[in-house]
Amino acid sequence: MADKEKIGVLCSGRGTNLQSIIAAVESGQIPAPIGVVLTDKPDVMALERAEKAGIPNFCVNRKECSDKQEFEEKLVEKLREHGVTLVVLAGFMRILSPYFVRAFKGRILNIHPALLPSFPGAHAHRDVLEYGVKVSGVTVHFVDEGMDSGPIILQAAVPVEDDDTEDTLAARVLVEEHKIYPRAIELYLKNKLKVEGRMVRILK
Known part of the structure; x- marks a missing residue:
């Protein structure tokens, strides 16, 4: 399966998860190349990381498009x-429409800095601290047409x-993000994930 796969990574900022994915590709953990890195903003570090790794990279500037559809x-x-063939959202700070999700149905992964279904949305760490929970974390999930609602x-x-x-919570969560995102991508590419409704089974 993996020899026909190619990853596209979408970012909006620093690209630290992108860097962990690049490292996992280079080490052979992830058995497919990154075909392109796309950002929605110019001059972000994610583009520099892609350039340094020799990966094609482009900014599709949202501000230069007439609307979300374009x-x-x-x-x-x-x-x-x-x-x-596989779209990986790595700190991509835009909600994708049903149009995009259907274009790559079942082939979009996202990482969220909380234990979904708790604390979805763009301010997970703030929401976690305000609620007073004792445990937070990170979730990798398939993207569906809802917000942070796809199978885990x-x-x-x-x-x-x-x-x-x-900031301190985000830093500790980020350490775990860099471990489990490459692992989830590896499992997908090795055809080890079976989706049954909301359940994602990891095959041996």
Whole structure:
């Protein structure tokens, strides 16, 4: 399966998860190349990381598109142009429309810095601290047409300390993100994931 696969990574910022994926490709853990890296903003570090790794990279600037439909059509065009079969969202801070999700149905992964279904959305660490939970973490899931609502592939728990700030909690969660995202991509590419309704079974 993996020899026909190609990954497209969508980012909006620093690209630290992108870097962990690049490292996993280079080590052979992830058995498929990254075909292209796309961002929705210019001059972000994710583009620099892709460039340094020799990966084709482009900014599809949302501000230069007339509407969301045009923006997503350009994303889909770039992904298809580079033969992408698996779309990986790595800190991509835009909610994708049903149009995009259907274009790569069942072939989009996302990582979220909380234990879904708790604390979805863009401010997970803030919401975790305000609610006062004792455990947070990270979730890798398939993307469906809802927000952070697709079937869950992997999760890792991170304790919440009494003196945590959003930054300190985010830093500890990020360590786990860099471990489980490459693992989830590896499982997908090795055809080890079986989706049964909301359940994702990991095959031996």
